[in-house]
Amino acid sequence: MTDTAELAGELRLAVHRLTRRLRQENPPDDLTLSQISALAVVFREGSLTAGDLAAAEQVRPPSMTRMIAALETAGMVERTTNPADARQVMVSITERGRSTMETYIRLREQWLTEQLADLSGDELATLQRACDLLVRLAGR
């Protein structure tokens, strides 16, 4: 039987290490990984409020304000006030943001992709199942 406390420690360490390693690989167009992650939501979902975007990314509103400001400065998204409720800010992707995402999807996670290419089919399947589990855990 598996010792869950032991596994928790190993999992935390493993995730910590990979996060550090991934940060060393530069995403395209000088966007950070967090910015890419938020932009991907706008790309997928279309126009949505700042609050919904914060919820989707599981960050606090001030953190999302920062990310949106950075993405706006980079010309990736536009902020507009919702006419139906002037408290809300609608965030939508620009042409440039769309093309950046399309390029990014094509070259996605290049470093990680290269590393994965060395793994066996079994190992890839394990990681695939693990991804779903990690996202589930993070959503608690």
Added chain:
Amino acid sequence: MTDTAELAGELRLAVHRLTRRLRQENPPDDLTLSQISALAVVFREGSLTAGDLAAAEQVRPPSMTRMIAALETAGMVERTTNPADARQVMVSITERGRSTMETYIRLREQWLTEQLADLSGDELATLQRACDLLVRLAGR
């Protein structure tokens, strides 16, 4: 067959999410997760140089200098100059550091442990195998 580029994207997202979620759970004695991680190495390995500790944790020397300073302030480790080579700083765990680690190991990763308790044996086995793979990937 698995699309490794697709999987790379999912894996990056999953790891990102879990890192953020874990950061919300407070480690004991006001130590951060990174500090606990470094302290665990000193606890396991015994006295070692700052450089070896940086290598073990896969961070740059200045980052380790910071971590060691924080751990020293918290009374968890001691820094001493190596008499055999006065350039080197030896880092060793204090009584307080040892007892903190022992408590931590006992309560380790409580939140994560609780979440894991809800998973099936199959799912735990998947995560166990995934841990080894993630650490291997991070080590490239």
Added chain:
DNA sequence: TATTGTTATACTCTATAACTATA
């Protein structure tokens, strides 16, 4: 009064570049 978002502030984590001390 409640909700949405922003600003102000602060802390962790990490890096590169430049420096000091020792070998």
Added chain:
DNA sequence: TATAGTTATAGAGTATAACAATA
């Protein structure tokens, strides 16, 4: 001259508290 570590500086990523605007 080379190595070990530190200091100075900077930037990403995030949070809480206080605030303004709108409902």
